[in-house]
Amino acid sequence: MAAFQGTALVTGAASGIGLAVAERLAADGASVVLVDLDAEKAALAAERLRDTGYKAVHAQADVAQEASVSAAVALAVETFGPVELLVNNAGHVHQARFEDLAVADFDRMFAVHVRGTFLTTRAVLPSMLERGAGIVVNMASQLGQIGGVELTHYSAAKAAIIGLTKALAREVSDRGVRVNAVAPGPINTPLVRALSPDWQAAKRAELPLGAFGEPEDVAGTVAFLASSDARIFVGQTLGPNSGDVML
Template identity: 65%
Template sequence: MIALVTGAGSGIGAAIAQRLAADGHTVAVNDLTLDAANQTVAAIEAAGGTARGYAADVSDEAQVNAMVASITADVGAPEILVNNAGFGHQALFTEIEPTMFDKIFAVHVRGNYLCTRACLPVMLEKGEGHIVNIASQLGQVGGVELVHYAGAKAAIIGMTKSLAREVSDKGVRVNAVAPGPINTPLVEALSDDWKAVKRAELPLGRFGQPEEVGGVVSFLVSPDAALFVGQTLGPNSGDVML
């Protein structure tokens, strides 16, 4: 199948793209810059997989539509969409500037909406497709100095459930993954104090690896996950137990 993974130049997105390629899918790797996307493409090709890089800001409608059109022309319409693009920012609520609040929601929430909007019609036409939205356990429990980020991730979980109710009977399965702290540049950018406290709270006592999230996505787009719709799976080291 053709898989589009957004924000896949590094971290969790790169690991997801590499796992899907290893599973035999052709992967369209998106990031803000083509250089970032092509780093993941090179890793996939070195491992024997098939991938192409695409640059686009997922919060920009014209760029998203142009990207999906290019993917469709190059390799075919995406049948798997992994909405992963995002970034982190840490600040007390009273210190979050409106511009940063808007940017967090633009990339995480609007980006999710725009990419899904661009890919969903063909999935519905084919009667088959998979959408996996990368949320966060912070969208379930919240986080100090992360009101804007946690709020955006909570919105993604709500969007996942709602869209699943609309399209599951049309052959498109929609689910979410809510990782806990994962050893990526995004988490590394948070303060050492926050990371130390968070690590101590986890039943496993460690942060996860990007490849462990890639395995969850691989499962969700496989036939083994046929009964999973509107679900939020939590590779979170035990931080959230549902």
Template identity: 70%
Template sequence: MGAELKGVAIVTGAGSGIGLAVAQRLARDGFTVVVNDLTAERAEEAAVSIRAAGGQAEAVAGDISREADVAAIAALADGLGPCTVLVNNAGYVHQARFIDLTAHDFDRMVAVHVRGTFLCTKAVLPGMLARGAGSIINMASQLGQIGGIELVHYSAAKAAIIGMTKALAREVSASGVRVNAVAPGPINTPLVQALSEDWRRAKAAELPLGHFGEPEDVAGTVSFLASADAKIYVGQTLGPNSGDVML
């Protein structure tokens, strides 16, 4: 599959942070972007910002861990044209020692990151396979590769996304659908800023670059994976991570 993809790109969790930067970048790349967020207000604000910059975007609220909400996201995309790119970005961070985690904490983390990625992919993959073209990009984390103190449930969910990426790539690559992951390191987003100052200071000191990245750094990686320049990238996990993981 070497042709340049255009058409519709779905970006989940695109109301702020990395998701917003990704949605804005893909709009500049020429995609019509379906902007999803948990709240309608944030989704619409993101879509307005894209349209104000000359891009095409439509907003849809929804919890990607719920099948009915995912069906609504996919239906909006279908009405705009062929969905050629899916960015499974929606997620959240919750910090707690393992001993203090509840089953609800763990289940919700898995529901949003793992179940959400599964449901959104299930919704768009049949159309991509029928057309023989598509790019699915899953947002993992470097903590899914190395783990993180007080982030066991988050690390586990992100590791599952990496495993899902590799397995699905083996199933569908020969049919023209590329599946890859991005595993950012610490990025200056509202989610990361919500973590404790002590954690952020210690983490920055560990990084070879000595500082966190910006959402636009991740958006550039997603843009590459969605492009024909990445035509032989399948099952890969790219790491814009300030050197936290070196593979």
């Protein structure tokens, strides 16, 4: 596989899937900007990568805030040059029955996942189009395809990301920017572990593999989409999901 080795910006990169993606891209030779709301964890993660000999810096940002996103992208450009690969991974989870959802819970879910994906993509897309080259990978979820009990707002936000991915791919593919999504199943991350034990047990029992995936499984999928081997993948949603969704 011809691995990506340019400048990559990964949101939600201080832990879980985002951290695994940042580590994989750095190991492949990319210059990685780890963006996260938790500045301390992001700084420690970037420092560990540098200590290993990789090229990495961190930036604190709330992806739902335009100015915050702009500052993170500016740091990336100043440090490594224009962002050539964007991985929209920043996430948020909250568990509740639909009838118990507050408007604030719904709004925050869409702010992080959908608004965050929009703002970060909008911040890097002009330079990609100007260069006639770029890669965007959006982190969706298999729940955006099949829905999830007590996760209506999460499922809806992830479904919106899949729709955004397809529509944007139709707009920019002929100008050199490839846009795809990854829809993981349940992965052993802090976000999934934040869900109730009953939910986790029920979901595990539904999976043909009978087990959750690991962050590295998703990182490998992102690395593939970032590579030249994926040059004809456009508007696709790849599913490392333990068999929860079969297409």
